[in-house]
Amino acid sequence: xxxxxxxxxxxxxxxxxAGSRKDALGxxxxxxxxxxxxxxxxxxVAVVGEDFTTESVDLLKAHEVDVSGLQRAPGxxxxxxxxxxxxxxxxxxxxxxxxxxxxxxxxxxxxDHRSLPYLFLANxxxxxxxxxxxxxxxxxxxxxxxxxxFWIDGKMEALNxxxxxxxxxxxDENEIRQLAAAHVGAVNxxxxxxxxxxxxxxxxxxxxxxxxxxxxxxxxxxxxxAYPLDTVVDPTGAGDSFAGGFVGYLAATGDLGPExxxxxxxxxxxxxxxxxxxxxxxxxxxxxxxDIAARFRDFGNISQFAPLQxxxxxxxxxxxxAL
Amino acid sequence: xxxxxxxxxxxxxxxxxAGSRKDALGxxxxxxxxxxxxxxxxxxVAVVGEDFTTESVDLLKAHEVDVSGLQRAPGxxxxxxxxxxxxxxxxxxxxxxxxxxxxxxxxxxxxDHRSLPYLFLANxxxxxxxxxxxxxxxxxxxxxxxxxxFWIDGKMEALNxxxxxxxxxxxDENEIRQLAAAHVGAVNxxxxxxxxxxxxxxxxxxxxxxxxxxxxxxxxxxxxxAYPLDTVVDPTGAGDSFAGGFVGYLAATGDLGPExxxxxxxxxxxxxxxxxxxxxxxxxxxxxxxDIAARFRDFGNISQFAPLQxxxxxxxxxxxxAL
Numbered sequence: 001x002x003x004x005x006x007x008x009x010x011x012x013x014x015x016x017x018a019g020s021r022k023d024a025l026g027x028x029x030x031x032x033x034x035x036x037x038x039x040x041x042x043x044x045v046a047v048v049g050e051d052f053t054t055e056s057v058d059l060l061k062a063h064e065v066d067v068s069g070l071q072r073a074p075g076x077x078x079x080x081x082x083x084x085x086x087x088x089x090x091x092x093x094x095x096x097x098x099x100x101x102x103x104x105x106x107x108x109x110x111x112d113h114r115s116l117p118y119l120f121l122a123n124x125x126x127x128x129x130x131x132x133x134x135x136x137x138x139x140x141x142x143x144x145x146x147x148x149x150f151w152i153d154g155k156m157e158a159l160n161x162x163x164x165x166x167x168x169x170x171x172d173e174n175e176i177r178q179l180a181a182a183h184v185g186a187v188n189x190x191x192x193x194x195x196x197x198x199x200x201x202x203x204x205x206x207x208x209x210x211x212x213x214x215x216x217x218x219x220x221x222x223x224x225x226a227y228p229l230d231t232v233v234d235p236t237g238a239g240d241s242f243a244g245g246f247v248g249y250l251a252a253t254g255d256l257g258p259e260x261x262x263x264x265x266x267x268x269x270x271x272x273x274x275x276x277x278x279x280x281x282x283x284x285x286x287x288x289x290x291d292i293a294a295r296f297r298d299f300g301n302i303s304q305f306a307p308l309q310x311x312x313x314x315x316x317x318x319x320x321x322a323l
Numbered sequence: 324x325x326x327x328x329x330x331x332x333x334x335x336x337x338x339x340x341a342g343s344r345k346d347a348l349g350x351x352x353x354x355x356x357x358x359x360x361x362x363x364x365x366x367x368v369a370v371v372g373e374d375f376t377t378e379s380v381d382l383l384k385a386h387e388v389d390v391s392g393l394q395r396a397p398g399x400x401x402x403x404x405x406x407x408x409x410x411x412x413x414x415x416x417x418x419x420x421x422x423x424x425x426x427x428x429x430x431x432x433x434x435d436h437r438s439l440p441y442l443f444l445a446n447x448x449x450x451x452x453x454x455x456x457x458x459x460x461x462x463x464x465x466x467x468x469x470x471x472x473f474w475i476d477g478k479m480e481a482l483n484x485x486x487x488x489x490x491x492x493x494x495d496e497n498e499i500r501q502l503a504a505a506h507v508g509a510v511n512x513x514x515x516x517x518x519x520x521x522x523x524x525x526x527x528x529x530x531x532x533x534x535x536x537x538x539x540x541x542x543x544x545x546x547x548x549a550y551p552l553d554t555v556v557d558p559t560g561a562g563d564s565f566a567g568g569f570v571g572y573l574a575a576t577g578d579l580g581p582e583x584x585x586x587x588x589x590x591x592x593x594x595x596x597x598x599x600x601x602x603x604x605x606x607x608x609x610x611x612x613x614d615i616a617a618r619f620r621d622f623g624n625i626s627q628f629a630p631l632q633x634x635x636x637x638x639x640x641x642x643x644x645a646l
Contacts, residue, residue: 220625
C-alpha cells in the first residue's frame, strides 16, 4: 500500500567532524521518500525552485518516488546550513535557513494522493500539516507526524490539533518534555509521553539520536538502542529516514499490531543508521535488500539477551532478604 | 562465590527535582555491596570516621555484607554534596567534597579477602586500585573497575595500568572518549571502546545514564536501553548499583560466557533502576527476589522484538533496487 509524504525538499550545506558538503540534496521529504521507497510506493508533495537540478529529480525517480506532487515555483529552492558538534553528533547549530520557495508552500493534493492509506506529515508548519490532513478523502489508515521545538514555541494551538489528530507522533526527548510542559509543567520523558498519548496519538516515538528510542504504544513500552556505528559522517536526515523505514515497513505489511510496530521501529533505526553513514542520501540511496536485512538481523544480535524461562529464576544468595 | 569491593563509604547531601537529603548513606562501596548482596556474598574494604553511625553499619550487616574490612579512622567520614539538573537527570554539579578520613585511605586486605575470586575496584585513586590488585594472593577470576574523568585528568599513568590489568571496565560515554583521546585523538564511542579493549580489558561497558549502555565484549556488542522509569528520585549510586548487580550475577552463576555477560548487564540495569527510585539505598536495600525477577522479565518485554526467521526476509517493494 502506498504512502504520501508532505515535507521539505532542499539543499543542505553541512559541516561535520567527517567533512563538509555544499548544496547536497536534503529535506525531510527526500530522506523519508528514499528510505520508505525500499518497502512501499511513496508519493511526495513538496515544492522546489527553478534551481532544482535534473540530477536531484532523477535520483528520486530512480527510487520510483512519485514526484507528480513536487511543485516547481519561481525562485530558489529551500536551503539549510548547519554545523554538527565535533564531540557530540546529537548537537547541531543552524547557521542559516533560507526558506525561499518554501515560504509560500501551499500543498495541493491530487485526487490520487487524497486517497493514499498511509500519510506522513514531516516537520513543517502544523497549520500546513492540518491543511493536508483535511484534504484527504477519508481518514488514512495511518497518520504519522514529526515536529520540532520551533513549532512548539510558535504554533502551539495548531500543533496541539495535529497531536490530537495523528496515530503516531515522532519527537525528540527535549521536544516531548517541552510539549508536555506547556500543559502539565516539567515531567520526565515517560510521563510526558503518557500525557501526549492521552491527547490523541496511540503511539509516541521518542527519538534519542545515537542513544536509540522509546516507543510508547498504548500501555506498552518498547525501548531500543541505536545501531552502534564506528563512523558517523552526517546526522542530517536520520529522523526522516527513520520515519521512512518505520512507515514503509507498516505499509508493506499492512499490519498495525504491536509486534509490527516494534519491528517497524527497528527497521526505522536501521534506515537511520544507513542515512548517517554518508552526506545526503549517498549511502541511504544505494542499499540492497541484503544490506537492510543483514543490519536488521545484526540489530537483533546486539540487542537480544536470554530471557528467564517460565520455570527459571535469577540466582539468589542464600539468606538474601529484604530488611 | 564471593566478591570483594574496594571503594568509598560516606554520607551524601543531594538535591534533585524530587527533593533533598542531608547526610544520607552513600559511597560506591555501599551501593555496590547492597546491590550485589542479593546475589552473592560481598566483602567490603573501605574507611569511615568516628561519626559513622551504628544505623549505617547495621544496614550493611542486615544485607550480610562482610564489614570486617570497614576500617574506622580518627576524624570524619567522607562527605559529598551535589545537585542534579532539574531538566536532565544525567547532569550533576558537585557542590562540595570533603575527603576527611578517605584522604588517607590505605586499603589493607585480610588474608580471607586476598583470595576472593571476584574483585570490584570502585572509582578511587587508580594507584590504590593497583595497590589492592597487588595484594590479591592470585589473579581473581574476574576483576572489574570503575573510574572517572578526575583520574583521567590527574593520574593518567596509573589509570592506564589499571585499564591494562582488568577484565571489565565501566566508564561513561565522555570518559571513554576522553580516555581514548589521550592516546589516539578524538574518536566516537565505538572506536574508543575498541581502542580501550585493545589495551587490556576484554569487556568495556559504556554507561549512558537513563539512555542505557553498550557492552563491548571481544568482537561482540550488546546494547541495552535503560529501564524506563516514570519517577527518578536520585540518580546517585546508579552506576555502582549497576556494577553490584552485574558482578553479583556473574559471581552467583560462575558463568563468564557472553550470554551470562548480557544477562549480567540487564541485571545491573535493573538494580540501577531500583537505586534511582529513592534517595540513598532506601529502595535498593528493600527489595524482594520477586521484585528483581519481575523487573528483569519486564526488561525483556520492553526490549525484545521478533527477529527474522531464517527463511524470512523483510518486505520489499516490487522493483525497489539500488541505483
